[in-house]
Amino acid sequence: MTTFPTETGAREFSFTDEDFRSLASLARSEFGLSLAESKKPLVYSRLARRLRSRQLSRFQDYMSLLKAPGEEDERLELISALTTNVTSFFREKHHFETLKQQLVPELRDQKRIRLWSAGCSSGQEPYSLAMTLMAELPDNAVRNLRILATDIDPVIVRKARTATYPQEDLQSIPPQLRERFTTKTTVQDGQFEIALEARELITFGELNLMETWPFQGPFDAILCRNVAIYFDQDTQQVLWQRFADKLRVGGYLFIGHSERVSGPALELLSTAGVTTYRRIKGPEAALAN
Numbered sequence: 001m002t003t004f005p006t007e008t009g010a011r012e013f014s015f016t017d018e019d020f021r022s023l024a025s026l027a028r029s030e031f032g033l034s035l036a037e038s039k040k041p042l043v044y045s046r047l048a049r050r051l052r053s054r055q056l057s058r059f060q061d062y063m064s065l066l067k068a069p070g071e072e073d074e075r076l077e078l079i080s081a082l083t084t085n086v087t088s089f090f091r092e093k094h095h096f097e098t099l100k101q102q103l104v105p106e107l108r109d110q111k112r113i114r115l116w117s118a119g120c121s122s123g124q125e126p127y128s129l130a131m132t133l134m135a136e137l138p139d140n141a142v143r144n145l146r147i148l149a150t151d152i153d154p155v156i157v158r159k160a161r162t163a164t165y166p167q168e169d170l171q172s173i174p175p176q177l178r179e180r181f182t183t184k185t186t187v188q189d190g191q192f193e194i195a196l197e198a199r200e201l202i203t204f205g206e207l208n209l210m211e212t213w214p215f216q217g218p219f220d221a222i223l224c225r226n227v228a229i230y231f232d233q234d235t236q237q238v239l240w241q242r243f244a245d246k247l248r249v250g251g252y253l254f255i256g257h258s259e260r261v262s263g264p265a266l267e268l269l270s271t272a273g274v275t276t277y278r279r280i281k282g283p284e285a286a287l288a289n
């Protein structure tokens with residue numbers, strides 16, 4: 001049994017190798033998360049507060065709780081504890097340059113423009129997309145634009161919908177866009193909100209990427225950045241393939257700085273820049289309703 005001492009030297013919770021394996025297997029089957037043996041101390045420290053909060057003394061009991069009916073919220077607490085929601089406006093800004101320079105010119109006369117921020121966290125990514133496209137596209141094209149933004153974590157999706165951020169978070173927004181699309185809120189000190197015209201383009205939803213996707217596409221661009229990093233390679237390869245299937249021919253897939261597309265999806269995707277891929281051949285996803 002592996003033990004992890006508390007500050008006083010005593011182990012607070014029992015956490016056997018079997019508990020870890022069983023937790024890792026649940027995290028993989030339900031959420032696609034990959035937990036290597038080396039993550040054991042990290043998992044212990046991240047989940048210790050959940051055991052405390054549920055007044056349990058053994059990981060074995062926590063595992064039983066997670067599998068019990070009616071414990072959906074605890075399973076979401078588990079994923080929150082094992083992943084991070086770190087994000088920022090215009091993160092990895094070269095992707096937004098690619099959108100501006102390569103994708104936008106193709107979209108000007110398009111009747112239907114669809115983008116997807118998959119693993120959108122607290123919303124900075126889809127709002128950055130909305131600001132970029134609104135600033136670059138003519139009004140008639142903006143009328144055809146919709147952005148889908150999804151995340152597994154309902155708490156973070158609720159936060160994203162509020163579109164409200166502290167002033168320091170706005171620093172990474174290019175000044176012209178910040179000026180046009182953000183205003184100081186009247187209700188909360190030091191908080192700024194994203195303009196309604198940008199918010200209205202976005203549909204937020206809760207979605208576990210491991211499950212069935214209740215929409216068809218095709219998308220002109222999908223951003224799934226710094227999400228697949230938690231998944232093992234087999235799970236990643238299935239995900240890349242599913243994204244490729246949802247892109248129109250010529251559509252873009254943007255992934256996180258430490259991620260790489262691998263596996264069968266490479267037959268459909270060609271490299272188009274740093275952590276940027278382009279769908280190269282059909283058949284395309286069926287048109288959405």
Ligand SMILES: C[S@@+](CC[C@H](N)C(=O)[O-])C[C@H]1O[C@@H](n2cnc3c(N)ncnc32)[C@H](O)[C@@H]1O
Nearest residue numbers: 084085086087119121152153208209225226227
């Ligand atoms: C580090 S954030 C990335 C946010 C944003 N894409 C970015 O790059 O700034 C990772 C997000 O992935 C979400 N996530 C983790 N596993 C997921 C899954 N199986 N399905 C959907 N979202 C997931 C987390 O809830 C978290 O909000």
